[in-house]
Amino acid sequence: MVxxxxxxxxxxxxxxxxxxxxxxxxxxxxxAVAREVSEDVEPWFVCKECHVESISGDxxxxxxxxxxxxxxxxxxxxxxxxxAYVTTCGVKMSEHTRSFGDIFERYIAEGAESLVLDAAKCGxxxxxxxxxxxxxxxxxxxxxxxxxxxxxxxxxxxLLEGRPYELGMTLTDSGLxxxxxxxxxxxxxxxxxxxxxxxxxxHCPNRKAAFDEALYSSFRGTNPDEKGxxxxxx
Ligand code: SF4
Numbered sequence: 001m002v003x004x005x006x007x008x009x010x011x012x013x014x015x016x017x018x019x020x021x022x023x024x025x026x027x028x029x030x031x032a033v034a035r036e037v038s039e040d041v042e043p044w045f046v047c048k049e050c051h052v053e054s055i056s057g058d059x060x061x062x063x064x065x066x067x068x069x070x071x072x073x074x075x076x077x078x079x080x081x082x083x084a085y086v087t088t089c090g091v092k093m094s095e096h097t098r099s100f101g102d103i104f105e106r107y108i109a110e111g112a113e114s115l116v117l118d119a120a121k122c123g124x125x126x127x128x129x130x131x132x133x134x135x136x137x138x139x140x141x142x143x144x145x146x147x148x149x150x151x152x153x154x155x156x157x158x159l160l161e162g163r164p165y166e167l168g169m170t171l172t173d174s175g176l177x178x179x180x181x182x183x184x185x186x187x188x189x190x191x192x193x194x195x196x197x198x199x200x201x202x203h204c205p206n207r208k209a210a211f212d213e214a215l216y217s218s219f220r221g222t223n224p225d226e227k228g229x230x231x232x233x234x
Contacts, residue, residue, distance in 0.1 A: 007123035042090035043120035069148035082186040091168035094179030141185025150175035
């Protein structure tokens with residue numbers, strides 16, 4: 001059964017100042033934009049328990065849908081169930097953000113969207129923990145690893161019985177979600193936790209796990225310094 005829930009959010013102005021590095025006269029202007037765009041906030045998540053039915057080579061069959069990724073096959077090797085999900089800051093807020101022509105105002109609005117998305121993800125994780133008893137979260141999403149295309153995000157929408165489309169979300173030709181501040185993928189439980197950050201070499205304040213050179217090298221079959229870094233998204 002697909003679960004749809006709205007996620008709570010209240011604007012933390014200190015977090016806006018910190019995240020957007022507001023200083024001096026720009027602070028009040030930035031907060032005014034964040035307050036304005038937050039009037040249209042409506043974060044939500046959609047999720048559903050799905051079953052890993054078979055894995056062969058780079059094919060993973062989840063509740064009847066075939067996904068193609070050798071790395072996904074590898075990290076789901078001992079996993080029986082996943083929680084498919086989509087979560088977003090909401091269509092209305094995204095449309096409001098796009099209405100800003102001023103670069104600074106757009107920058108602030110996009111930062112506020114990211115805070116809303118973070119809150120929605122927290123709400124989703126709390127729900128999964130309560131509903132399905134997950135304790136050791138791992139998380140993977142299309143586009144987070146090189147061999148799992150964003151074109152497969154649409155398959156996750158299909159697993160969720162098209163609910164994200166009904167709620168106003170769209171996909172671009174390359175499979176990217178609109179609103180941009182949205183995430184989709186699978187949560188799953190595993191003894192050895194996996195985070196996208198383990199394959200990402202960026203200097204990032206949101207890092208959830210250290211870069212794992214051995215994992216990266218085994219995935220790429222090479223030395224990370226020779227090939228650059230994998231493209232990561234959260
Ligand atoms: S960019 Fe994303 S994947 Fe990379 S360290 Fe930051 S949160 Fe992790």
